[in-house]
Amino acid sequence: MDDSVLKEALTASYAAGALDPALRLLLETQASIHAAAKAELEAADALAGAMLERQSPVSMHHDALASVMAAVDARPACDGAEQRAARAAGGLIDEILRLPRPLHDLALNAIGHGGWMFAGPGLRTLTLPVQSDSRTELLRIEPGWGAPRHTHTGLELTLVMSGAFKDSRGRFGPGEIVVSGPDVTHNPVADKGDVCYALAVTEGRLSFTGAFGLLQRFWRQ
Secondary structure, three states, X not given: OOHHHHHHHHHHHHHOOOOOHHHHHHHHHHXXXXXXXXXXXXXHHHHHHHHHHOOOOOOOOOOHHHHHHHHHHHOOOXXXXXXXXXXXXXXXXXXXXXXXXXXXXXXXXXXXXXXXXEEEOOEEEEEOOOOOOXXXXXXXXXXXXXXXXXXXXXXXXXXXXXXXXXEOOEEEOOOOEEEEOOXXXXXXXXXXXXXXXXXXXXXXXXXXXXHHHHHHHHHHO
């Protein structure tokens, strides 16, 4: 599927309320830092709202509102333990809080329950607690470093939030979503300058090539 067609389909699913939570987070985060993306989501929401108003009303159970409010009240209150643990983690917290607001609570929660993982020289990953069949991660890539060369068994959508990275297809900066599938083999490397922060939503798994590929196959035996 062409990238533009895929992004249109994602926007339509978002407006219909049918988008996977991980992809929803991806679009909302992009909209928070990219004016054109924000306008696209708002236009899609407006269109969906206009279509909804044309639908015939459906009767609801007499205590539907009370049931919803009771469910909201039943949600456990946050005692702040995750945020206290996250703040204790040190300097990376300041960087997290400079990221788009849709990520703050998820990232602080993730740091309080495991934290950043070493994924190679200059590369750390933070798995976000999103209810999705896809893996949702923050990537922190030091300038000049990147992920080992790999391909994908499914789609990977990566939103650049700060800094930039380059691969064989070009350079990608803040607000851009990069789509990679099984037809893409690449070695994304953070550009010089700022640390590159990216949000990645990945179906399936990564398949590494070269020495990392040999190690990957060994550990799967």
